[in-house]
Amino acid sequence: MAVEGLPELASVHWRPLVDERSLNRRGALWTATTAAHVVPFVGAGAVLFAVEPLALPVTLVSFAHAWVIPELYAHRGATVVKPKRPRAGARAETVSVGLLGDLVGHEARELHTQTGLVLERAALGAWLVGPAGALLVRPGGRRVHCYCVRVNDPELPTGDRIAHLLLALRADERGFATVANLAFSGARWRVRRRLHPAVRPALDAAARAARALDRRDSG
Amino acid sequence: MSRLIRMDHSGHTTLAEWTADDPGAVDAAVRAFRAELDQGYFGMVSTGEGHAEQVRELPLDAELVIMRLPISGG
Numbered sequence: 001m002a003v004e005g006l007p008e009l010a011s012v013h014w015r016p017l018v019d020e021r022s023l024n025r026r027g028a029l030w031t032a033t034t035a036a037h038v039v040p041f042v043g044a045g046a047v048l049f050a051v052e053p054l055a056l057p058v059t060l061v062s063f064a065h066a067w068v069i070p071e072l073y074a075h076r077g078a079t080v081v082k083p084k085r086p087r088a089g090a091r092a093e094t095v096s097v098g099l100l101g102d103l104v105g106h107e108a109r110e111l112h113t114q115t116g117l118v119l120e121r122a123a124l125g126a127w128l129v130g131p132a133g134a135l136l137v138r139p140g141g142r143r144v145h146c147y148c149v150r151v152n153d154p155e156l157p158t159g160d161r162i163a164h165l166l167l168a169l170r171a172d173e174r175g176f177a178t179v180a181n182l183a184f185s186g187a188r189w190r191v192r193r194r195l196h197p198a199v200r201p202a203l204d205a206a207a208r209a210a211r212a213l214d215r216r217d218s219g
Numbered sequence: 220m221s222r223l224i225r226m227d228h229s230g231h232t233t234l235a236e237w238t239a240d241d242p243g244a245v246d247a248a249v250r251a252f253r254a255e256l257d258q259g260y261f262g263m264v265s266t267g268e269g270h271a272e273q274v275r276e277l278p279l280d281a282e283l284v285i286m287r288l289p290i291s292g293g
Contacts, residue, residue: 003273095230148293170271181292
């Protein structure tokens with residue numbers, strides 16, 4: 001007998017189930033929040049300089065704030081897939097990666113070997129699943145949602161931790177996105193800049209997959 | 220030969236193997252599956268590329284049944 005929806009949804013029963021509309025709304029909200037941080041600092045700095053050119057240092061500090069705050073948000077998003085040293089032994093890691101390899105195709109297996117992330121195409125976009133988080137690249141490839149989500153056993157080998165998330169994602173994508181905590185949503189280039197260099201090729205591959213999804217949806 | 224495995228600290232552990240025409244092995248697999256459910260694991264079966272399903276009963280015709288732990292937002 002199959003189960004409808006992730007059982008983990010019971011632990012976040014107050015959250016509405018994520019769908020296309022809610023993802024677009026969350027994305028727009030994040031953009032508005034970023035603008036609300038940037039515009040006042042840039043505006044105040046510019047006005048100050050116009051009124052009193054000698055206040056240039058204060059203007060520069062104001063511009064720096066406008067730059068740093070969005071960067072910190074993007075950094076928080078990129079951190080969800082930051083590579084970490086495995087806690088399990090080498091043999092357990094090898095065994096777990098073997099099982100993960102059985103669950104995914106050749107392309108995803110190669111990308112995982114290279115970057116530590118698994119690419120999964122789904123209805124809401126192209127997912128990159130890591131041991132303690134996932135990135136969702138929306139169709140078109142321009143926006144990325146960064147999620148903190150993990151299995152509640154940090155001692156598991158990384159392949160198993162990814163497999164846990166992958167199986168949950170495949171069983172109920174909307175439920176998976178609902179259970180996960182959104183750490184950041186914004187432009188792909190902003191996230192990419194803050195990613196560990198080893199992980200960037202995975203985001204590039206996901207963007208290509210997301211663009212293909214967009215063409216398929218609009219075709 | 221079907222397999223029931225649990226993802227754990229060793230990578231994974233094979234809990235049971237069975238074929239539909241071996242009632243003893245099927246019984247052992249069903250018992251092992253239920254014991255894992257009682258421990259808080261969920262049974263998962265792949266249902267084609269990019270799709271999986273959670274199951275409450277051991278699907279005897281599945282090639283591979285994987286037991287996973289709950290996930291949560293970090």
